[in-house]
Amino acid sequence: MKRELLAIGIVILILIGLPVGVFIYNRQHTNPDSPERLITIQAAVPEAGGFQPSAIKVTAGETVTLRFTSVDVTHGIAIGPGLGIDLGHVDPGHVQEVSLTFEKAGTYTFYCNTWCSPDHWRMRGTVDVIDPANPDAAPSPYHDPIIEQLVEEGVNIDANTTMDMPDHPQPDVLRFDQPASIEQGHILAASLVIPTELADTEWRLTHTPIEGLALLENNNPSISMSDLINVIAYMWTSDTPPEDIQWAEEYYNKNCAACHGQTGEGNGPAADQTAQSPVAFADFTYMFGMRSDVLYAKIRRGGMGTDMPNFGTLLTPEETLRLVGYLWQLAFKDRPN
C-alpha cells in the first residue's frame, strides 16, 4: 500500500507539481523580489503583429527590465532616441534583455534594426515614460529648430533635391566627369581663398555643395573645376569627427543599408520593395544639389509616400546630424581622382 501511495504521490507531483514548479521557478528566475519590473516583449514580423506589447508605460525614475524574445525570424533590437541601446540580434526562441531607468518623462521607441520582412520598418513600439509628479500631463509638443527653419524658409522637404526648387542656383559650370577626392580637396583647401560663409559650418548646413562651389569659383577663378569640386567634397565631409562617423556607419548599415545599399548606391536588398526607388547617396550629382538640413529633415520626418520611415522618434537631433555626416562620406569617399 505504501508504494501505491508513493506512486500516486509521484504522479500527482508530475501532473500538478511540475507545471506549478515550472512557474514558481520562472518567477524566481526573473527575480520577483527585485523592485525592477520585468516586461516581456515578443517580437514577430510586422505582418504577424510586430512587437507584443507594442506600447508600454513606465514611470520616470523607475527601473524596468525589458526582455525581448523572437517568435519567428531573427530581429535586432534597439531603443532610442539618445539611449544608445542596441541589444543586437534576437534569434527565434532566444532572449535579450536590458535593465534601464528612464530618468525623464517622454516617449522612447524600441525598434527592430535587422531587416526582417518587407514591412520591417513598421516594427516599432513605444515606451511612454510618465512624470510621477504629473502623471496625466499631455506630452509637450516637439520643437525641432532645423525643421522649423526649413518650413519658415519655404523649403520643400519632399522635393527630390534642393535643386528642384525654382529659386535655387542652377550653375551650368558643373561637370561631374571625374569623381571627387576628399584627400585632394584637403591638400588644396589650404592654398585656396575660402569665403567666410563657406568656412562656416552653419552656412554649409543650410546650403548645397553647388552653392558652395559657386562661391568658391568666384573667389578662385584660376582653379580648375575638378579641383574646386575636390575642395567642396572635403569641406562637406570635414564637419563630423571620425568617431561619430564610425557610429553613424554602424547605424546606417543596420537601419538604412537594406534600402539605400551599404555603399549608398540605392540598391539594397529591399530596394525593389519600396514605393519609390531609394535615394542613392553615392550619386554625386544628386548630393551636390542637396542640403544637410534637408537630409536631416528627411531622416527625422520620413519621406512622404516613399516608404522612407521617420527616424525622429529613434534618433536625437545630434545623432541625426552624425548620420547626415556619414551620407556625405558615402557621396564622396573612396573615389580617388
Added chain:
Amino acid sequence: MIRSQRINVLQHVPFLRGILKSRLFQPVLTISTLFFFTLAIVTGLFGTPVGNRNFGIVFVWIVWWGLLIILLVPFLGRLWCAACPIPVPGEWLQRRGIINRRKGRLSTLRWKFPKRLRNMWLQNFGFLGIAIFSAIILTRPEVSAWLLLGFSLIGIVLSILYENRVFCRYVCPVGGFIGLYSLMAPIEVRVQDPAVCATHTPKDCIIGNEYAYGCPWMVFPGTLERNTYCGMCMECIKACPKNNVVINLRPVGSDLMVAKERRLDEAYKAFIMLACALLYSVVLLGPWGWLKQWANMDTLPHWLAYAGVFLLANLLLLPGLFTLTTLLSRRLGGIQLPLRQLVTDYAYTLVPLGLTAWIAFSFSLVFTNGSYAVAVLSDPFGWGWNLFGTTESAWTPFGSSLMPFLQTGILTAGMLFAVNTAYKIAGQYTPDPRRALRGMLPIAGFITSITFVFLWLYLG
C-alpha cells in the same frame, strides 16, 4: 514457428524474470515517461512558439521519434507501448491504482467495442489525418501539445467506456505502425510450450489473477504468433502460474511469414507508411520550399491541394501500383489465388522496406536537428533559462558526411530483405522454386524502384 531459432532470454538472464514479474516494472517506465510527456505538453502550451527552441517539439518529434524508429521498434518491437504515457491515466482509472493488482474487475462502463472497428482501419485513417497536418504539428508547439493532450483524453474516455487498452489496440495512430513494424523485431513475448496453455483451463493470462491483470491488449499468449498486437506490458509473464511465457530472441522479421494472420487493414498500413515516408522525404527534406509552404498551410487552397494529393498517393496511387504489380506477379507465377489475398500477402514485403525507409528518413531528421536538444535541455520553454549551461549551444548538424552511407546501407538492407521476403511469400503459394522466383520478380522490381526513388531523394 521454428522454435529452434529462438533463444529464451529469461533462461539465459534469470534475474530478468524477477524484474518483469515485479509489479513495479511497467509503472516505473510509464511514470518516467509521464514526466517528459507532461513537460512536453506544458512547454508546448506555455513555452516559446519557436519549434526548435521548445522542448515539446524537439524532444517529441526529434529525440523521441529518433529513438522510436531507429532503435526501439527495430530492436525491441512494441516495448515502447509498455512505457507509453498516453494511455496510462485511463488505465490507472480502470484499475483504480497504479502498481498493485486490485481485486475485482476493471472499473469501466463495459461497453462492447464495435466489431467492425476491431482492426487497424481507425489507426490507418487516424495516422493519415495527422499526417496531412504533420508540417504544422511538427513545428508548432501549441498544436503539438494539444494533439498529445487530445490523445491522452481520448485514451481516458475509451478507458471509461471499454475494458482494457482499446485506445492502444484499435485507435492509437502511432500504435498501428509500431505494431506493423514490430513484425521485424528480433524479440518476442511468446509461450514456451503452447500445449501447456491448451491444457491449462483457468487462463490466468486472459482473466488475470492476484498477481496480474488479464492481458490489457486482449491477446491470448497461448496462440500468439506475431508481435503486432502484443504491447509487451509483461502482465502475462506475471500472471502465468506455469512460467510458460517467455521472451525470445529470434531471427529478424520472423512474423512476416505467419501467413494465416495477414489482413488487408495491415496491408494498407504498410502502404500508408511507405507512401508517407516517401512523401515526408519529398516535403520535409526535399529542396522544394513551395511544397513545404503548401504543407504548412500558407493558404487554404494550397493546403487542400497538398492534402488531396497526399491522400490520393496513400490510398490509391501506391496501393494501385502495387495491385498492378501483384497482378503481373500472379500471371508470371501462375498463382491461382484471389488478387485481394495476393495483394494483402505481398504487402508484407513492404514492411522491411518501409521500416528502413523511415529509419533513413529519421537519420536525416535526427542527425540534422538533434543538436537542438542540447540547448532545449537548459531552456525547455525558451524563456531564457540556463539550467545546465547549454542554452547558447549552437545548432550543429552532425554526421552529415556519414549520413549518405548510413542511408544507402539501411535502404539497401531493407530492399534485399523485402525482396527475400517476397520470394518466401511466393514460395508459400507454390512448392516450385522457379515459379516462386517468377512470381516474385515484379514485386522485387517494385521494391527496387521504390528504393531507388528514396536513394535519389537522399543522395541527389
